[in-house]
Amino acid sequence: MAAIQERLLSLASLFGTYSQAIMMLSSTITLAIILAVLSAVLLTRRHKRLRDLPPGPPGWPILGNLFDLPKEYPWIVYSNWSKTYGDIIFLRTVSTPMLIVSSSDIAFDLMDKRSAIYSSKEASVMDKMTGWEFNLGLMPYGQRWRNIRRKVHEHFNRMVTPKYHDKQTKHIQAFLRRCLTETGRQFNPSLMRQLVATTILDVVYGIEIESMDDDYIKIVVEALEVLGETRKPGKYWADFIPLLQYVPQWVPGASSVKFAAQSRPIVEEMVNKPFDAVRNEKNPNDCTVSALLAKIAPQPDIGRRAEEEVHARHAAGVVYAAASETTFSLLQTFFCGMALNPGLQQRARNELDSVAVFLECIRWMPAAPLGAPHSLSQDDYSNGYFIPSDTIIVPNVWHMLHNPEDYPEPDMFNPDRFMKNGGLNPVVRDPTTIAFGFGRRICPGRHFAKDSAFLVFASMLHVFDIMPSIDEGGGELDPTPELKGSIIAFPTPLNFRGKPRSEAAERLIRTTGM
Numbered sequence: 001m002a003a004i005q006e007r008l009l010s011l012a013s014l015f016g017t018y019s020q021a022i023m024m025l026s027s028t029i030t031l032a033i034i035l036a037v038l039s040a041v042l043l044t045r046r047h048k049r050l051r052d053l054p055p056g057p058p059g060w061p062i063l064g065n066l067f068d069l070p071k072e073y074p075w076i077v078y079s080n081w082s083k084t085y086g087d088i089i090f091l092r093t094v095s096t097p098m099l100i101v102s103s104s105d106i107a108f109d110l111m112d113k114r115s116a117i118y119s120s121k122e123a124s125v126m127d128k129m130t131g132w133e134f135n136l137g138l139m140p141y142g143q144r145w146r147n148i149r150r151k152v153h154e155h156f157n158r159m160v161t162p163k164y165h166d167k168q169t170k171h172i173q174a175f176l177r178r179c180l181t182e183t184g185r186q187f188n189p190s191l192m193r194q195l196v197a198t199t200i201l202d203v204v205y206g207i208e209i210e211s212m213d214d215d216y217i218k219i220v221v222e223a224l225e226v227l228g229e230t231r232k233p234g235k236y237w238a239d240f241i242p243l244l245q246y247v248p249q250w251v252p253g254a255s256s257v258k259f260a261a262q263s264r265p266i267v268e269e270m271v272n273k274p275f276d277a278v279r280n281e282k283n284p285n286d287c288t289v290s291a292l293l294a295k296i297a298p299q300p301d302i303g304r305r306a307e308e309e310v311h312a313r314h315a316a317g318v319v320y321a322a323a324s325e326t327t328f329s330l331l332q333t334f335f336c337g338m339a340l341n342p343g344l345q346q347r348a349r350n351e352l353d354s355v356a357v358f359l360e361c362i363r364w365m366p367a368a369p370l371g372a373p374h375s376l377s378q379d380d381y382s383n384g385y386f387i388p389s390d391t392i393i394v395p396n397v398w399h400m401l402h403n404p405e406d407y408p409e410p411d412m413f414n415p416d417r418f419m420k421n422g423g424l425n426p427v428v429r430d431p432t433t434i435a436f437g438f439g440r441r442i443c444p445g446r447h448f449a450k451d452s453a454f455l456v457f458a459s460m461l462h463v464f465d466i467m468p469s470i471d472e473g474g475g476e477l478d479p480t481p482e483l484k485g486s487i488i489a490f491p492t493p494l495n496f497r498g499k500p501r502s503e504a505a506e507r508l509i510r511t512t513g514m
């Protein structure tokens, strides 16, 4: 009897296992079918979405458009591509999708109106390796960005910047005196770099320097060269194959690692050296950093205070870096434009005309011809095209500012395009709404940059005539420049010189602000 019971039990258990197995099998099959259908649907949708990508050069398997990326004048190459592919061009470099936007309307639609999802940024592998990751302009959208941005905004918003006019004017007067020694055949552009660097060092760190050879100027120029170098398309492979960042320096071809190891100390010095000089000073001069530190000091929580100090360090560092070469480029453009248009200089002394001159300088040779890329944080559609999450959005600012529909004869330097009946023409698109970036990431230093430009324009034109430079035989050189560079671009060559307008003007320069 027991044996029968045992057989029955084992049969039952066998039957149970079998039925469980059947159930498991059938549920696995069902799951597999569901998964298969789901993935087929997803694949079809994905495929459809990939079919919906904006047009662009075809590229290679895996590497995508890596070899299509232009090494020189990318804004012109992208501008030419837009004639074939339209206002939005899709590219892919290995795994990074990129969208080149050539229309200002689309740029506003994406980065301004949809700024909730188009405001992030992503530091590249090379940015991280070279120490540039601290830069607000490369920081993902989030709390850290918000905190540092707030610090920059507090010290450079429209209401605050007039308080810097005295410092700006003092440095312009010193610049004009230095210009008196340089009124030969050709203007020395390093005088302008010195003006910009001394002003921003004084405003941000309260540090006053006299010579162009000063370390403080060298480090910012060199650190920005590092940034420009890493932006050269296809130059450092670690950006496309991140594993390369772990290759030891001695391995042949480890150029990304070698370059980063040389560059990092330069970038760190730019951020730390002037900041520590203020921090270690018992009675620092009135400046952005001393104000930031004074605000942090009462914070009781040590951890919070340390974090705030790092943010202050990075806020000051990014202003120092972001203001220097951009403003230098803008001033060079002004001098080229003036040398090309001697007749305009008399009029440009008038306030409204000087606004038109400023707008035309910003438009004609934009200091950041490809703006600064934004990153899209979720899938999106634009103009019927699919734009995948994490796409890098590159506004072709140069193309937008050279669009003949908005700006007829765009290659001409012609401030009159902004004037009508003795006033500013409201119909002409304001180039500052494009050249200073978009949406939540718009340049927070634009008011300071504008003030710097107006003060230099007015002071220079008051006492100097700007004219084409002359060669050894006394012949005039053509001051028409072309725009060259990378993340920041400059008019080149600089064929202009300055000459005091009169003896009285020269006396004024020598005696003012001494």
Ligand code: HEM
Pocket: 136, 137, 138, 139, 149, 152, 156, 318, 319, 322, 323, 324, 326, 327, 330, 367, 368, 371, 372, 373, 374, 435, 436, 437, 438, 439, 440, 441, 442, 443, 444, 445, 446, 448, 449
């Ligand atoms: C002619 C002068 C200047 C030009 C053309 C310029 C242009 C730009 C552009 C195109 C951006 C990127 C905006 C975007 O991502 O959409 C930017 C960002 C920035 N600029 Fe400027 N800029 C100039 C001067 C300055 C000055 C004088 C300062 C500081 C006082 C400054 C501080 C910054 C900072 C901190 C950012 C990063 C903002 C962020 O990502 O939130 N810039 N600038």
